[in-house]
Amino acid sequence: MDQTFEFTAVLWPWRARNQMWTFVTVPDDISDEVEALQSEKRRGFGAVKVRVTVGGTVWDTSMFPSKEHSAYILPIKAAVRKAEGMALDDAVAVSMKLIAV
Secondary structure, three states: OOOEEEEEEEOEEEEEOOEEEEEEEOOHHHHHHHHHHOOOOOOHHHOEEEEEEEOOEEEEEEEEEEOOOOEEEEEOOHHHHHHHOOOOOOEEEEEEEEOOO
16 A cells, blocks of 8 residues: 655644744545554554655654644644745645654
């Protein structure tokens, strides 16, 4: 089974404790497929380890289930946004491979 997914999503901010993180929301169909692949053993906060490619930048991170978005959310770190010239509200092409299920 291919566990690599490609999608385009808009960068949005999440603020807490005087800090801001930037995320994209994983589309519903991909979130549903990833959820179906998960075993009974879950990582903290339901995190799923992924290898992400945006433009020429590749990194490993975790995405998290969001009740608010009814989907997984994927953090896009500042170094990636800077390297790829991205800003909030930009549409970002993402390639995402599950590292561990």
